Amino acid sequence: MWQLYQFPLCPFSRKVRLLLGEKGVAYELRRENPWEGRDELYAMNPAGRTPVLRNAERGITLVDSRAICEYFEETVEKSPMIVGTAASRAEIRRMVALFDENFFGDVTAPLLQERMKKRLFMRAPPDSRLLREAMRLANEHLDYMDYLIDNRPWLAGAQMSLADLAAAAQVSVADYLGGIDWSGHESTRGWYSVFKSRPSFRPLLSERMDVIQPPKHYADVNA
Secondary structure (H helix, E strand, O other): OOEEEOOOOOOOHHHHHHHHHHHHEEEEEEEEHHHOOOHHHHOOOOOOOOEEEEOOOOOHHHHHHHHHHEEEEEEOOOOOOOOOOHHHHHHHHHHHHHHHHHHHHHHHHHHHHHHHHHHHOOOOOHHHHHHHHHHHHHHHHHHHHHHHHHHHOOOOOOOOHHHHHHHHHHHHHHHHOOOOOOOOOOHHHHHHHHHHHHOOOOOHHOOOOOOOOOOOOOOOOOO
């Protein structure tokens, strides 16, 4: 069986978990705190980052969320997530990159730094200026998502794709950390509520960090 080495608030681990859930691929979770720098993690992934997906029986170790997702797109026919014409597939990959790189850099990474890492490991208060900037940029990203959802059934086109999984993974971590102001974003809020109702997403909503609790609306599929 596959073992997924992941951290609960790693958005890239969440993206992989969503894909595996949609495709019906069985796996076991292995908690991995990247900041601990375990030799075992570096042996599997020299970059020292999650997620890492390993199948010891088959002698396969996969690293990097995009590479992992592409692997299962090529090997599991159920619920394809990169589909359509060449132009459609390019748009899906563009949107995945937007959320993996821009949304993460603008919103998720600063929130993780200020509201998780500083609290748990640095014993320091968050920088309110950086938090305000992350929330401002989150609002801009949600504006763009509103525009897309108002003009397409899903973020990258006519059907749910890897772009939606990548977006939901990032948004869910930011929402857990209290970095999303949903007011004025009814289109994206509706899209996200649909995601929160999916069987692949429900396990993510039930998980909690030991000392960091999400807002009350976080696990409410109607919120």
